[in-house]
Amino acid sequence: xxxxxxxxxxxxxxxxxxxxxxxxxxxxxxxxxxxxxxxxxxxxxxxxxxxxxxxxxxxxxxxxxxxxxxxxxxxxxxxxxxxxxxxxxxxxxxxxxxxxxxxxxxxxxxxxxxx
Amino acid sequence: xxxxxxxxxxxxxxxxxxxxxxxxxxxxxxxxxxxxxxxxxxxxxxxxxxxxxxxxxxxxxxxxxxxxxxxxxxxxxxxxxxxxxxxxxxxxxxxxxxxxxxxxxxxxx
Numbered sequence: 001x002x003x004x005x006x007x008x009x010x011x012x013x014x015x016x017x018x019x020x021x022x023x024x025x026x027x028x029x030x031x032x033x034x035x036x037x038x039x040x041x042x043x044x045x046x047x048x049x050x051x052x053x054x055x056x057x058x059x060x061x062x063x064x065x066x067x068x069x070x071x072x073x074x075x076x077x078x079x080x081x082x083x084x085x086x087x088x089x090x091x092x093x094x095x096x097x098x099x100x101x102x103x104x105x106x107x108x109x110x111x112x113x114x115x
Numbered sequence: 116x117x118x119x120x121x122x123x124x125x126x127x128x129x130x131x132x133x134x135x136x137x138x139x140x141x142x143x144x145x146x147x148x149x150x151x152x153x154x155x156x157x158x159x160x161x162x163x164x165x166x167x168x169x170x171x172x173x174x175x176x177x178x179x180x181x182x183x184x185x186x187x188x189x190x191x192x193x194x195x196x197x198x199x200x201x202x203x204x205x206x207x208x209x210x211x212x213x214x215x216x217x218x219x220x221x222x223x224x
Contacts, residue, residue, distance in 0.1 A: 033212070043214040044214075048211060095210060097210075
């Protein structure tokens with residue numbers, strides 16, 4: 001079946017502009033995660049959604065970052081007033097539930113470049 | 116100290132040889148660990164889960180040593196297609212994943 005999809009695949013923006021990144025999880029997956037991977041570094045957890053529970057925002061680096069999820073489907077990550085240090089690949093993952101026994105499947109990511 | 120630390124490598128491995136590398140973690144309460152594989156400019160993909168008793172999947176063997184707080188991955192009979200970055204991953208509550216920086220493996224003919 002279809003995997004996790006993300007759009008756009010690449011985004012170039014100017015410093016100070018807002019950007020919106022989209023993630024379509026695997027159908028039926030209740031848990032959805034956002035991660036960031038800066039060049040040459042490991043992935044950093046940003047935020048996760050589980051069903052209708054309040055999202056865990058503990059990884060968001062600043063209040064310029066926010067995310068929403070509609071039910072158990074699409075999620076959008078919004079970065080306001082982008083800065084150059086926001087340049088990274090933003091990866092979305094989904095899993096059946098938020099248990100460690102459930103594999104997270106990653107999307108191909110959105111490569112964000114802030115000029 | 117980072118929660119999950121790895122030797123970045125690269126480990127240059129002759130085709131057919133065995134390579135092993137470790138990852139250390141700092142949170143003694145950690146419950147679950149995984150090895151993910153990431154190819155250049157691609158998303159990470161689960162390679163295997165890591166169990167205390169050690170587990171094997173074909174040419175890959177993973178081991179967890181809770182006393183010394185490290186996880187190991189061993190690759191036998193290396194193939195050219197094994198060239199990738201191997202990510203050591205810890206799962207926290209809610210299955211939030213903490214990634215190490217990755218160990219790069221280059222298998223050469």
